[in-house]
Amino acid sequence: MRNLVAARKCLVFFLGTLLLAVNIHSTSYGQGRYKIYWTEAGWTKKTGKIRRAHLDGSHVKDIVTELKAPRAIALDMLRRKVYWTDESTRKIQRADLTGRNVKDIITGFTFPPGGRSVTITCRDGKCTGVVYWKEGKIKLTHDLLINPRHIALDVQRKKMYWVNEMLKHIQRANLDGSDVEDLVTYEAFSNALTLDRNRGKMYWTDYSRNAIRRANFDGSNVENVVATMDEPVSLALDVARGKIYWTVWIRGFDGPRTIQRADLDGSNLEEIFTSPDQLKSLALDPVGGKIYWITSESKTHTGTIQRANLDGSKVENIITGLNNPWSIALDFPGVRVTPSIDKLTTTWGKMKVE
Missing domain, CATH: 2.120.10.30 (TolB, C-terminal domain)
Known part of the structure; x- marks a missing residue:
């Protein structure tokens, strides 16, 4: 009897998981998710x-x-x-x-109006820059030298x-x-x-x-x-x-x-x-x-x-x-792990055979 109950629970869980997965995938595809x-x-x-x-x-x-x-x-x-x-x-x-x-x-760094010329110098893997524009020059650190x-x-x-x-x-x-x-x-x-x-x-x-x-x-x-x-x-x-x-x-x-x-x-x-x-x-x-x-x-x-x-x-x-x-x-389209499937897996892990 215990084996029969366990088998039934396993079958119910498998079918429930399968139906949920198909429903989630069909819903996403039907809504044009891809x-x-x-x-x-x-x-x-x-x-x-x-x-x-x-x-x-x-x-x-x-x-x-x-x-x-x-x-x-x-x-x-x-x-x-x-x-x-x-x-x-x-x-x-x-x-x-x-x-x-x-x-x-x-x-x-965002260049100021009229400032487009930059000189970059690198040493030991770190770089510094100088931007020249009409009001002088601006010194730039390594983390600002981004494009x-x-x-x-x-x-x-x-x-x-x-x-x-x-x-x-x-x-x-x-x-x-x-x-x-x-x-x-x-x-x-x-x-x-x-x-x-x-x-x-x-x-x-x-x-x-x-x-x-x-x-x-x-x-x-x-x-x-x-x-x-x-x-x-x-x-x-x-x-x-x-x-x-x-x-x-x-x-x-x-x-x-x-x-x-x-x-x-x-x-x-x-x-x-x-x-x-x-x-x-x-x-x-x-x-x-x-x-x-x-x-x-x-x-x-x-x-x-x-x-x-x-x-x-x-x-x-x-x-x-x-x-x-x-x-x-x-x-x-591809295989996706969803939170609801994770919850089902967790629930199955906690099931006990009575």
């Missing part, structure tokens, strides 16, 4: 925006408006936050996915990583902006940054080397992954399939722009898409087997979000007529 997020850099009169839409391009909505020049974007779906860098204000900011509670996370370009999040470890174009550093901090660390120094210009959270690796582009490089999360063991004669712009990883994807913005100046991919060791390089327009940010939906990217006309900066299969086939336009779009991020 979305595309992107930035549009206004540059003048605070016309920059953070926007989103469903994965099929429908239900386009402004999330955050009146921004100067939002560039890179990253999502923390665990805490329901969106992060972005602003190239004009030299900040990393974040907000709720609804657009509320906009907050400065990392802030650098964040690209950002990537490790939400499980509560860390964010970014490219600091002013110092030529890759830096990281806690998600609230505390405990800033310098990790890697690059030589000239870096266009992209992404993370392999499972293996503890960060990948970035190095313009001076025409290469994609990687290192451990702490900045150690720097190595080349892909050496190319082109200018890689945006990076994305498909860790499950062992692939790295990137866009080439300018190829021989007059040549076509392409999306390329290779194995994570740099082998088996191939071009999967060619475009006459600028190719900017890209993002992967490995579950759905799709790649999304932004194209932009060189003269008008009018942009389009496109998508295709991971091999570049079946290209389709998702959203057109965008105003100078820059960066893209996806909230795609």
